[in-house]
Amino acid sequence: MRHLQNKIWSLAVVVLLIMVVIWVSLTYYNEKMQDQYNQILERYLVMNELSVMSQELVTALNTYTLHPSKENLEKVQQYKHQVNDRTLEMNAYKHVDNEAELTNYTHLVNSVVELTDQSINFQLSGETDTAKLALSEALHVSDYVSELRLSVIDAESSSYDRFYREMIERSEALTELGIWLLLLIILLLLCFTYWFSQRITKPLESLTYSAKQLSKGDFDAQIITNSKDETAILASTFEQMRININHLFKEIRQKAKLEKELQQSRYLLKESQLLSLQRQINPHFLFNTLNTLSKKAYMEGSMETSDLLVSIADLLRYNLKHMDQPTALREEVYVLKQYVDIQKARFTDRLTFHCDIEETCLDVQIPGLTLQPIIENAIIHAVEPNEDGGVITFRVTHNEQRVAIEIEDNGPGMTSEKVDELLDSNTQTVSERSTGIGFKNVVQRLRIFNGEHDIVHINSQLGIGTTVTLYISKDRGEKKDD
Structure with a gap:
């Protein structure tokens, strides 16, 4: 049951992953809003610090102008570096809404720094009056920086108001998104649950259907399942059981068929014995x-x-x-020629008979009285009803496995239905105009003799003629010789 347990755990993991994704998404959204809020506060703090530091820078410059000393100069330089650092930090907080105000604000702060440098330089060069003028201008610019800070804060406040409204809208949108996500999760869970249940129930339904078919006696339908869990093992067991039962039935059918052929063989033997007694x-x-x-x-x-x-x-x-025992093909051919001589005496020039025989094939074994009934049928249908007579050709050829015996005539031919009827072994008929051994009887005796079904071929066309081909196994003939 481990595979089914794995499927259940897979369902739990999928649900957990969906919940984790939703939690991570909401957390990321909240953190993003919090970062934007913190950036606004940090801008406020940096702007206040920059305004205070610019005023402290001017105050330190004023102290240095009144009391020029190395300590006061170092303090001025210290405040100047802090103002420059805060100015660079302020540039990082620019965005589309406050870029112009912050740019003006930082330019004014830079102007205070430049005026401070000029005042220090004039003080060091002994131009005290010029240094005081630079100091006065730096004080004026510093006051303007404080005023501009208020206007920038007002602009930031309006931006914050928009942000607050956007935050409210986003909160509402988040609520709506949560509802849609909940519906989507429910839909996905339903779909996944349906798919998951199908993966379990489908193989079971297939096995149930196969079991019903087996109970009805249908053992040919293969049992297939696409599952890779315990149901696959069950299906494999069912399939092996079906194969074993099917093989058993085939063996029973084969035995029944062999028994039927044995009965037919006994029937033919009794028939031949009866005909032999009659003759x-x-x-x-x-x-x-x-x-x-x-x-x-x-x-x-x-x-x-x-x-x-x-x-x-x-x-x-x-x-x-030779009615009930095999004989060499050589003897059959000899008697066949004797029979043709008798028929030639009857039909004179109306019967033309051609022979084409490979002498190496004449030692093969064949059931007695096999060729004469076929030649007799050819004479009855191809020569006797035709005023001009007919031509019969007899050939014997061979390959590595079998000897082929062909009897060809130029008679009226037969339909395919008639050919199928002659090759059908389900009925037994005796030709009334032959020696008593009908064509079907010959075919059945040959099939029993060779142990094969496909040993007689008939090729016939209406108005052209008929060719009957018999196939005799060489191995079968050797066994008979033994």
């Missing part, structure tokens, strides 16, 4: 009859008829033997 009606009688007819045709000089009967016998023998 094994007195097989020795059929073989002996076909062999007898073949030899009789050969003896009568009908070589083509003899070869045709041999092909039929070989085809029948292969169908009965």
Whole structure:
């Protein structure tokens, strides 16, 4: 719970910082007003001291004129230095409202100092009368300094009155500012409290929603939280639980799928066994009859008829033997050629068959009776309904992993819906015009044999033709050889 405690302490610190900022602002404002008030008082004091010191300077000068001595001269010099210091200090108190009055005031004080220097110089040079005239003028200027001090103080008083009124206005403005600051603080606290509560409640709401989804059986929605406190640990635990349950469900689905495929495999096996039983009606009688007819045709000089009967016998023998077990692609190709020879005898020049086979691929294992149903479908749809016949091309190529078997025809083609229907393994159909092993049956047997789903591709265009491609895994074939 440390992170949640940190958030609560953060809220307290923010409130404390806001109060400190307000206190510092008010303190600074009050000190500024106090400084302005102190400056006015200090100006009054400095002006009074400067007026008194100028009078004392003239008094000391008068004493030195009446009784010239070194002690009296030093006293005059001492008062003169004090007056100069106070004059420099007075310049620091000038502002826009009193600059003219203070400038005149300091000039008069400087005039008193200058007249004092002149009187001393005349006294030292023996010009006593001239020194007394300078002293008289210094006395006159000193009196004028005292009068001017009163006028400056009056001007300062009017300035002080304005300052006092401004201070009252500022006090009222400060009260209004305090109200607005209070409202602003309340608003900021409400906003921050809302944001703070959202940072706590939002992750909890997200976890609550995720828990409801899990209770409904939805285990695919990922549980995500942007929080970095204890709720993040709780969310991570929920997410791990969701992943484990989801994996468990996937394993159950996979087992169910494998069981379904096993049932389908058993169904296909029973179907193939049934078809095999149906075709094994007195097989020795059929073989002996076909062999007898073949030899009789050969003896009568009908070589083509003899070869045709041999092909039929070989085809029948292969169908009965390899229905339920894999065989080498080489044997499938041999029987396929026998079947094409039989069909050529039927369609003569209307059937054109091309082969392009890589011999290195012929040792791969393949389920028995895989190629004949596809070639038969191509003949039924591409050759039989067309008066000019059709062209069927058979190719066998390979890469490092798989062998590709292509059966291409120039028939009418199929729609994409028909292609999807042929590749759909949810239904089982048997072609009425083929050997009994329908196309879907071939696809399903190949998928079970290879242990993969994507092993049959159909590329078909209306009016152009159809290409069926079968992919046989080389690894699968090697295992079969073993």
